Amino acid sequence: MNDQSDTIAAIATAPGEAGIAIIRISGVESLTVADRIFYHAGEPPSRRPPGAFMRGFVKSGEHVLDEALLLVMRAPHSYTREDVVEIQCHGGFVSARRILQTILASGVRLAEPGEFTKRAFLNGRIDLVQAEAVLDLIRAQSDRSATAAVEQLEGNLSASFNDVYDNIVRVCADLEAALDFSEDDAPPALIPEVTAQVHQILEQIHCMLETWEEGHLLREGALVVISGRPNVGKSTLLNALLGRNRAIVSPMPGTTRDTLEETIILKGIPIRLVDTAGLRTATCTIEQEGIRRARSHMQKADLHLYIIDASKPLDSEDGSHLKSLSTEKSIVIINKTDLGMLIQEKDIAGFINIKAQLNTGKGLKEIQHQIIEQLGLTYSGQPHAVIAERHKKILQKSYTDIKEALKILASGHDESIVLAISHLRFAIESLGQITGKIYHSELLNSIFSRFCIGK
Numbered sequence: 001m002n003d004q005s006d007t008i009a010a011i012a013t014a015p016g017e018a019g020i021a022i023i024r025i026s027g028v029e030s031l032t033v034a035d036r037i038f039y040h041a042g043e044p045p046s047r048r049p050p051g052a053f054m055r056g057f058v059k060s061g062e063h064v065l066d067e068a069l070l071l072v073m074r075a076p077h078s079y080t081r082e083d084v085v086e087i088q089c090h091g092g093f094v095s096a097r098r099i100l101q102t103i104l105a106s107g108v109r110l111a112e113p114g115e116f117t118k119r120a121f122l123n124g125r126i127d128l129v130q131a132e133a134v135l136d137l138i139r140a141q142s143d144r145s146a147t148a149a150v151e152q153l154e155g156n157l158s159a160s161f162n163d164v165y166d167n168i169v170r171v172c173a174d175l176e177a178a179l180d181f182s183e184d185d186a187p188p189a190l191i192p193e194v195t196a197q198v199h200q201i202l203e204q205i206h207c208m209l210e211t212w213e214e215g216h217l218l219r220e221g222a223l224v225v226i227s228g229r230p231n232v233g234k235s236t237l238l239n240a241l242l243g244r245n246r247a248i249v250s251p252m253p254g255t256t257r258d259t260l261e262e263t264i265i266l267k268g269i270p271i272r273l274v275d276t277a278g279l280r281t282a283t284c285t286i287e288q289e290g291i292r293r294a295r296s297h298m299q300k301a302d303l304h305l306y307i308i309d310a311s312k313p314l315d316s317e318d319g320s321h322l323k324s325l326s327t328e329k330s331i332v333i334i335n336k337t338d339l340g341m342l343i344q345e346k347d348i349a350g351f352i353n354i355k356a357q358l359n360t361g362k363g364l365k366e367i368q369h370q371i372i373e374q375l376g377l378t379y380s381g382q383p384h385a386v387i388a389e390r391h392k393k394i395l396q397k398s399y400t401d402i403k404e405a406l407k408i409l410a411s412g413h414d415e416s417i418v419l420a421i422s423h424l425r426f427a428i429e430s431l432g433q434i435t436g437k438i439y440h441s442e443l444l445n446s447i448f449s450r451f452c453i454g455k
């Protein structure tokens with residue numbers, strides 16, 4: 001990414017028909033550029049106090065582009081901690097783009113994805129965990145996801161990470177001090193004390209790791225895949241869960257060719273529902289591709305809704321599909337019960353099963369209830385910040401390093417303290433990368449490149 005000395009600009013709002021659009025400029029030249037392009041009766045933007053809102057016209061030369069509001073924010077009291085100007089113009093596809101082009105023509109650089117937030121981090125306004133919360137909030141698909149992101153943005157998760165970090169640094173410092181003062185080894189009393197503290201730190205990390213599952217569901221949603229033989233009622237179920245006729249339903253087997261994904265919210269968790277092509281030995285290449293896609297989604301599913309036709313005896317293909325599914329991650333739906341019941345309990349032994357008549361909505365409530373149960377969404381506590389995949393990987397690595405340090409300390413051999421310190425240092429190094437106490441350009445790129453331009 002570019003350095004921070006230049007001034008950057010971007011449209012901060014999504015393109016399309018809307019009441020307003022916002023263009024954001026950040027950096028030392030922000031006010032000079034604003035003076036050049038913004039016309040209004042009173043003092044120019046650079047002479048206005050921070051927080052001033054001005055109404056005027058944005059011009060390119062003598063050509064008026066739009067009537068707009070301009071907001072002045074001065075360093076360090078802005079999102080990036082730099083001088084920031086925001087221009088609110090009319091929404092739509094043209095106005096904001098033309099204003100941005102005029103700003104860029106005066107020597108300002110187009111911001112890279114996430115660059116405003118990156119500057120907020122580099123200038124010390126937020127840490128990396130808070131920066132990630134900004135992205136989580138923008139992407140949140142449910143109230144519960146948004147609340148967890150706001151908790152994180154407020155610094156609650158960072159505080160827990162900082163606590164773990166400070167505790168390890170303290171333990172490490174104690175061990176180093178013991179080495180400095182003792183000729184042979186640390187005072188014997190220190191080892192049990194340090195060991196107890198390290199156990200507590202491990203417990204802290206363990207508790208944080210336990211929030212990952214919920215964090216994963218809140219951020220990415222749960223992948224729930226509807227599968228089964230052709231014509232069993234998969235698309236009927238998708239439509240019923242969505243409450244609208246999204247997928248084509250027909251009596252002809254092989255109606256759904258491609259996978260079809262839609263999101264519903266259950267207990268505040270986004271559920272990515274995927275309808276798939278019916279599983280059979282297909283000769284048509286298009287259908288074969290559809291079935292390949294179905295299988296690929298089935299491999300990644302957090303939960304399977306496997307549908308069978310109640311009116312027909314279970315065939316060998318159904319039997320082998322069922323064998324490949326985990327009983328903990330699957331719900332078997334016995335559909336078309338109005339047409340007879342030839343399925344036997346032993347056919348689906350071990351699976352949670354629900355008898356349904358999906359074309360009338362019978363069994364739907366029970367299916368929703370079981371999705372919630374099987375995904376463990378019955379949680380009803382206060383919303384709280386939860387760790388993300390990146391945090392999980394680092395915490396797991398640190399946990400291993402700290403455990404190794406404990407093992408070495410317990411061995412009591414001559415070099416044990418020196419070796420334990422080196423393992424604790426690895427953990428400190430890793431943990432520092434969670435909040436950004438320690439960072440390198442690849443780490444920042446991997447985080448901020450996921451943002452949109454303008455944030």
Ligand SMILES: Nc1nc2c(ncn2[C@@H]2O[C@H](COP(=O)(O)OP(=O)(O)OP(=O)(O)O)[C@@H](O)[C@H]2O)c(=O)[nH]1
Binds near residue numbers: 254337
């Ligand atoms: N009698 C009866 N018919 C049903 C029931 N549920 C769905 N159907 C009908 O079964 C037929 C197939 O339904 P779909 O939802 O298209 O089945 P599908 O599994 O998506 O089929 P493919 O996309 O071809 O794999 C349609 O005519 C539905 O109206 C039910 O409970 N009872």
Ligand SMILES: [Mg+2]
Binds near residue numbers: 236248
């Ligand atoms: Mg279908």
